[in-house]
Amino acid sequence: MRVLVVGAGPTGLVLALALRQRGIACRLVDRATEPSRHSKALGVQARTLEVMERLGLAERFLAASLPVRALVLHLNGGGAAPARLVLPEVHPRYPALVSLPQAETERLLLEAGGAAPERGVEFVGLDGAAALLRHADGREERDAGADWIVGCDGAHSAVRRAVGAAFPGERYPQRFILADCQVQGLEPSAVQVFPTPSRTLAFIPLPDGRWRAIAVLPPDAEVPEEPTLTPFAQDGVRLSGLDWYSTFRISHRMATRFRHGRVVLAGDAAHIHSPVGGQGMNIGVQDAWSLAAALAEGEAAVDRWAAEREALARRVLRATDLATRMVTAQGRITVWFRNRVLRTVASRPPLVRRVVRAVAGLNYPAPPD
């Protein structure tokens, strides 16, 4: 059996490593001529570290990352006492969540050897069961040798388009801005959130001492296109050294089916969510690991995989949508109610534990052996 994996982001890299670990021949192609250098997804869940353990990479991930120790909710701005939620141990071996820039995650997966993507090779469509590929030098290729084609080619998936899969969902009206920068005045190793009626700010620590700042602004807010730290200004927080800056809108969408004959969709190609809760990349990595096991088993297992992952993605979309609406809530009464709920959760250890288990991905199935 041979599998063509389209896209060498976290999902495609894990799938290629997992397939080769199982002795399944696989070709991994990516249209980009080099890996992305952007930090993008930061949160790596305990459940994803279990996947890395099965790939023999958990120690490297732990050495390179920063465990997130607490979540601090500044529910009344910087002045009043914040609600501080210390993340309890919910996993026998791993922190619930570690912070690691996505470019580092991809580097560790690439350094593991065995994934070796062919770069500058773009999937452009299907000719019957064969994939049509275009190389960077313009050469076209008809890859007719694959028994399965897996689209791990991200949110704008060409594989998804080629099979005509619907991708229904909605765009959030809010505007998102992010920056990687230096921050002083915040407790290290803690994610800090400042939800106010006019905007929501979050600061996430990075392993190299920098921070990711995220601002969520109302739909009609002015968003500076030129890199600036102004949108992240907050009393008591000193910002400097702006590095990566990006402005974007987000959507939540999901392909109605993940399997289309011998073509399968995984990761962002199959489902995209709000970054609130940091689930996106994690679910993709977990899709990939369990898909390799299913492909090794055969047709019926791939059908079961698709049904399970569709149900899980639907659940995750609902949960991240609810979390996004809570974090971006506006209006005095809504914000008062939201803050009351958050304070109640933060003061009750059994509720904190439930929330942290969800953040760690422990509500999702354990990766198969």
Ligand SMILES: Cc1cc2nc3c(=O)[nH]c(=O)nc-3n(C[C@H](O)[C@H](O)[C@H](O)COP(=O)(O)OP(=O)(O)OC[C@H]3O[C@@H](n4cnc5c(N)ncnc54)[C@H](O)[C@@H]3O)c2cc1C
């Ligand atoms: C600015 C930003 C911030 C983010 N922050 C977070 C966060 O905080 N938390 C979180 O969980 N997620 C976050 N995400 C989302 C996260 O990055 C994705 O969920 C994750 O990258 C999905 O991995 P993937 O491998 O499925 O797809 P991708 O990482 O998108 O990889 C797809 C790969 O396919 C390749 N490709 C595309 N089209 C083709 C083609 N036609 N032929 C060949 N190759 C192709 C691309 O070059 C790319 O390498 C963020 C994303 C962005 C853009």
